[in-house]
Amino acid sequence: MELRTRHDAPAEYTPPPATAAPDTDAQIWNIPAPVKKFSNRRAEFRRIGTILMRGSGRALLLCGMGGVGKTQLALAYAQRRRSSVTLGWRISAGSRASAISSLAELGRQLNLSSPTAESTAKKVVESLSEREGWLLIFDDARTCEDLLDLVPVTSGGQVLITSRNPQFDRLAETLLLQVFPQEEAARFLRNRVGDTDQDSSEELATRLGGLPLALEQAGAYCRDSGIGLRDYLQRYDSSRARLLRQGSGLNRVSVEATLELSFDWVARRNLAAMQLLRVLAFMAPAEVPRNLPAINPSVLPRALAHACADVVGLDETIATLLQASLLTSATAEHIRVHQLISDVLRDRITADGNRRLRWLRGLRTTFLPGRDSSSSWSVSRWVNATLALLWAGVQVDERDPDGWSRAATLLPHAEKVWTYLANGGVTFRKKEMILAAQLFGELGIRLFRSGDYAVAEELCRRALRIGQETLSDTDPRLLRLTNCLAQVTHGLGNLNEAKDLYEQILSVYRRDYGEDHSDTIQTMNDLGGVLMELDERLPHARRIYEQVVSTRLRTLGERNVHTLMAMNNLGKVCRRLHDLSTARTLATKVVRVGSELLGEEHPDNLVWMNNLAEVSRARGDLEEAHTLHQKVLTLRRKVLGETHPASIVSMNNLARVMRLLGDTTAALQLYEESLRLTRQGVGEGHPSFTAAEKGVRECLADRHRLDGGNDSS
Incomplete structure (x- = not known):
């Protein structure tokens, strides 16, 4: 019906003639029954009733993406209300002309004559405003402007509007229909097919994104073909595009056809919006940073690149997709597209990927200005554009x-x-x-x-x-990749692998760039961090850091983050070599300058503050160490979260100081919490787990000694 209304029917098309209800000849009714297998949305029914029964006189808009069940929900609500109203009328609202035509037909049923269809329609609106006990459904409305002056404003009846466009604030309150949650979608499939295969139903529900039309289509296919959900999954993997082109019974529009209507509308209204949707089709059905297309517009098709030149242009592009309900969410930070929309659009691009056809479309674009140049783009080109955007992001x-x-x-x-x-x-x-x-x-x-x-x-x-x-x-790019892995293996405690990777990088930098090059110095700094955790290599680590600090001070100055990192690391080495005077001088200076440069809560400054606390502990200033470690732990939990490895390190450090201060019970509790979080996060092989295990043993030993002392006394 939707396709016929939009494509095949003439402007003067009118709905089927009204029929009398079975129980009373006085009732005027043309609203068809919902599909037999309509899924009962109990929560939505309650919300519709709550909103319409307020008697505010405002219409209710049911909006959402194509195939989410807007029309079927409206028809099901009408079916429930049929016995309590004297008039129920479905109005084809795909355009203002068709809405007027439908209302004019209702006027003839009400014996309201007028010279023109529009004047008859307005008489109907006036008449209904004075009557009670009626229900109108304006189905598949495009814009609010199409319905101005055509919607009765009265508490005597009820008006439902279905649309993919959520922007009907002037006429109606809005109820956004979402796709089914996975559990509900999987249950629908099992019940529809009569198949108890829970794993297959959940997997298929995920693939179909909970879209009711797609679920119904899959269920109908299984019933009609005598196959199970696992069989359908296999066919979906190999022949998705073909399956999505199939309907789910008599007069039911397929998923692909339903979405194609929205694609065509968007392409006519805003070419940049259609191009943005194609880019999103090659991303995951997850949140995408809203400003991502604007970061590197040079890789985008011309219309989209132009729209992304300013924030307002991008907003207008996103607004067009929202009006077509082709985005499942849009906030100031993110946008998101439904998985099936991406699948259908990607299949469409793939099907159009025939080289000869692309050549013809490219030729047509060249000689017919205004055509969409991206229509000739191959799948590879869209994927490459997506990759370039992600790299920029x-x-x-x-x-x-x-x-x-x-x-x-x-x-x-x-x-x-x-x-x-x-x-x-x-x-x-x-x-x-x-x-x-x-x-x-x-x-x-x-x-x-x-x-x-x-x-x-x-x-x-x-x-x-x-x-x-x-x-x-x-190649410097390969050296950077090697450095990234070295940092991660160091953090995981794989010291020998990290050392080998850093030494491999350092040899290339020294040979090709020289001893004082920034990349050489940074790699020396990173290598020193590994060596200081190997007791036998501590003197070597100190010599490295003394060279790094000297070079950083000479080339970057004291008030530079990289200089502060090197000074902090030199201080850590000095502490471990028991040169506590030098360690305290360096740590104090780094924390003071770092707080000024980055702010007290910056993760790097918290690293430096942690080192200062450890210097205080090593010097025997336990109260100062306790205060600093408590502060670092509080800030790390705030900035990084409780489960971040740095927060767990702070827990171990604070617990250690608590034990030294004699608060064994509190220290033991903190160590045990550290064990739990480390096991859940980075695993039992991480150094933090080993440190916490050792701390627990020491606390239990302290408690045992205290208990033994009490027994002997």
Whole structure:
């Protein structure tokens, strides 16, 4: 019916003639019954009743993406209300002309004659405003403007409007229909098919994104074909596009056709919006940073690049997709697209990927200005554009917590791009392979700093593996990937592997760039961090850091973050070598200058403050050490979270000082909490777990000695 109304029916098309209700000849009714297998949305029914029964006189808008069940919910509500109203009328509201035509037909049923269809429609509106006990459904409305002066405003009846466009504030209150949650969607599939396979129902519900139309279509296919949900999953994997083109029974529109209507509307209204949707189709069905397209517009099609030139243009582009309900969410920070929308659009681009057809479309674009140039883009070109956007999006300082959260947001989209490469679905050139390696490396190091060590290690190892296949041993990009993995392995406590990686990098930098080059000095700094944890290498670590500090002071000055890092590390080495006077001087200066440069709560400054607290402990200033460690732990929990490895280090350090102060019970509790969090986070092989285990043993030994002393007395 939707397709017929939009494409095949003439402007003067009118709905089928009214029929009398079975129980009374006085009732006027043209609202069809909902589909037989309509899923009962109990919560939505309650909300519809609550809103419409207020008697405010305002209509209720049911909005959401195509296939979410707006019309079926409205028809089901009408079916429930049929016995309590004298008039029920469905109005085809795809355009103002069709809405007027439908209302004019109702006017003829009410014996309201007038010279024109529009004047008859307005008479109907006036008449209903004075009557009670009626229900109107304005189905598939496009814009609020199409319905101005056509919707009765009265508490005597009820008006439902269905639309993909949520912007009907002037006429109606809004009820946004969401897709089914996974559990409900899986249960619907099992009940519809009569199949108890829970795993297959949950997997299929996830693949279909909980979209009611797609669930019904899959269920109907299984029933009609006599197959189970697992069989359908196999067919979906191999023939998704073909299945989504199929309807689910007589007069039911397919998922693909339903979404194509929205695609076509968007393409006619705002070409940039359609191009943005194509970019999103090659990302994961997860949150995308709203400003991501604007970070590197040069890789985008012309219309979208132009729209992204300013924030208002991007807002207008996103607004068009929202009006078509092609975005499942949009906030000031993120946008998100439904999985099935991406699947259908991606299948459409793939199907159009025939080389000859692309050549013809490209030729047409050249000679017919105004055509969509991106219509000739191949799948590979869209994926490459997506990869370039993700690379631009990750370019936030790796030590900035904002960059860590951005990396976590971009990761699922990078993984999606990786699937195209790993599955051979897209042919990557060497350039894109290198960019993918760099992307995974930079995502990995940022997730490492956020505390997600396991994911960071997997990403950095993957990045280095790809880099080694495409880059020479001395390429700076490969050295950067090696450095990222070295940092992660150091953080995981794999000291020998980290040392070998750093020494490998350092030898190249010294040979190719010289001893004083910034990359050489930074690698020396990183290597020294590993050596200071190997007792026999402490003197060597001190010599390295003395050289690094001297070079940093000479080239960057004292008030520089890299200089402060080197000074802090030299102070740590001095503390471990029991040169506590030098250690305290360095640590005090670093914390003072660092607080001025970065602010007290910056993660780097908390590292430096932690070292100052450890110097105080080593000097025997336990009260000062306790105060500093307590402060660092509080701030780390606030900035990084309780489960971050740095927060766990602070727990161990504070517990150690508590034990030395004689508060064994509190120290033991803190160590045990540290064990639990470390086991859940980075695992029992991490140095923090070993330190906490040792602390628990020492606390229990202290308690045993105290208990033994009391017994003997």
